[in-house]
Amino acid sequence: MTDDTWGRVREDLRKAVGKNNYVTWIEPLEFATLENGVAHFRAPTNFIGNWVSRNYGDQIAMHMSRNGTPVQRIEFSVGAAVREALAASSVQPNSVSAGGSNAPSPAPRPQSKGASDMPGAPLDKRFTFDSFVVGKPNELAHAAARRVAEGGPVSFNPLFLYGGVGLGKTHLMHAIAWQLQTDRPDLKVVYLSAEQFMYRFVQALRENGTMQFKEMFRSVDVLMVDDVQFIAGKDGTQEEFFHTFNALVDQHKQIIISADRAPVEIKKLEDRIASRLQSGLVVDLHPTDYELRLGILQHKVDQYRETYPGLVIKDGVLEFLAHRISTNVRVLEGALTKLFAFGSLVGREITLELTQDCLADVLRASDRKVTVEEIQRKVSEHYNMRLSDMIGPKRHRTIARPRQMAMYLSKQLTSRSLPEIGRRFGGRDHTTVMHAVRRIEELKAVDNQIAEDLELLRRMLEA
């Protein structure tokens, strides 16, 4: 492909994706080679490459083909060329987690005091408190987020939100930002991913702009950093983050952090940083339960009604989905989107049968995988004991026996190793788990009650 052709493709893409998206995502790309139908591009960072690949890959391929260069695949690698345009651009890359694969165009960055010269990512306009469904697994995180969003005196700093993939961390952070923008436009609110923080920092180092970088970050009123686990092991960035963090806390500025796990569990994160991160309020988003999943689906269906008026969804379909898709909310949403699109395309009402056909692959992929935590919960409910006793030190038979059963079930139903199971049971040794497994196997053979209980628990867990 000649430079001319790439020029025309870029022009078409600019029209197709809009100026902001174009400047942020397409302009930094450098066309490298075209071989055997594979177009190779260099992107300034992995982050940009991944994002473009997921969100604009098809469009790039299409416009190349339309301009006489048919391609089957687009590939990205990280190249040395970092376009000045990106550095100079006031529009910064959105976080991957802020959008996911079906992310809409980034909304305009919130306008706030001094926002024009601040780094930060655009907010997703769908991620507000109104669209966040609250249930038991996320009620504490939601309440804490609401409190911070009031913008009153800082009562816990930082607010540290953690939880597994797709459980709503980014959604809550954006919701806080949106509310603050509306109610407290006087505050400088900055949201960005830890990867972007690093990117800005490295860029500042390269351009001798560290002073400016420091001043910029230390002048914000509310700083939100998403997916902070990303900076673990990146020494320079950790150090800078630590100083930024301390400077803001000293000034009583609110900091909100998210990660995929608790601060102490983030490997290669310096101890002093981990301890700083947990010095405020640490709340986790638990895996969704059935009720929450159903609530989210119902909420989404209400929203979809505007796009697909008249589309009928039969009783039992949402319950079926809430039951069968228990991985994460993003997958749940994706399934519903596909179902609605399919239903409206074929002009049929959405029945259970259609759902099973249309979502066969999604349903297969999310066949239930039992976790040690679920096992602990179910077993403690069954024996009417406190969940904390599962991991606690008590050795009385009424507690020790169910604990051994939970260890046994964990070995049977999950792929966790003995040491991993031991760690999840309050840091016990793998020999303790091994002993428990053997003991329960023996008891099962001679004690009908235990055998029945185990069978019942297994069925409940695999349901």
Ligand SMILES: Nc1ncnc2c1ncn2[C@@H]1O[C@H](COP(=O)(O)OP(=O)(O)OP(=O)(O)O)[C@@H](O)[C@H]1O
């Ligand atoms: N309680 C909820 N109510 C409504 N939507 C939700 C809820 N929880 C998650 N979602 C939706 O699920 C999707 C994934 O959420 P989000 O991106 O916030 O997850 P995350 O925890 O940041 O995940 P990651 O670890 O991948 O960054 C989003 O579209 C979000 O709107």
